[in-house]
Amino acid sequence: MRIASVADVKAKLSGYIKASKAGPVVVTKNGKPVAVLLGMQDEDEIERMILAYSPKFQRILHAAEQQIREGKGLSHEEFWQEVEAGHN
Numbered sequence: 001m002r003i004a005s006v007a008d009v010k011a012k013l014s015g016y017i018k019a020s021k022a023g024p025v026v027v028t029k030n031g032k033p034v035a036v037l038l039g040m041q042d043e044d045e046i047e048r049m050i051l052a053y054s055p056k057f058q059r060i061l062h063a064a065e066q067q068i069r070e071g072k073g074l075s076h077e078e079f080w081q082e083v084e085a086g087h088n
Helices: 006-011 013-020 043-052 055-069 076-086
Strands: 002-005 025-029 032-037
Touching: 002 006, 002 013, 006 013, 006 025, 013 025, 013 032
Parallel strands: 002 025
Antiparallel strands: 025 032
8 A cells, every 4th residue: 555645646646546556545635644546457346436435325225234134125035036037
């Protein structure tokens, strides 16, 4: 993991993008972390990252977990039965 200031990243962005392939680059402003540069391998990885930080997606996951805790979720078998039924 590398750490660099905003000013340094601005001046050498290409180099830090290249460095992010080997590991995260923490960007700091006034000595405090403000961002992270992460190397991405493909579009699927980008989509997973965006979903991981999406407040709307996190609310959906939280609601689903709550339903499961309350016994309102589907079993593994029921889920796949519904998936298969939807494809016919």
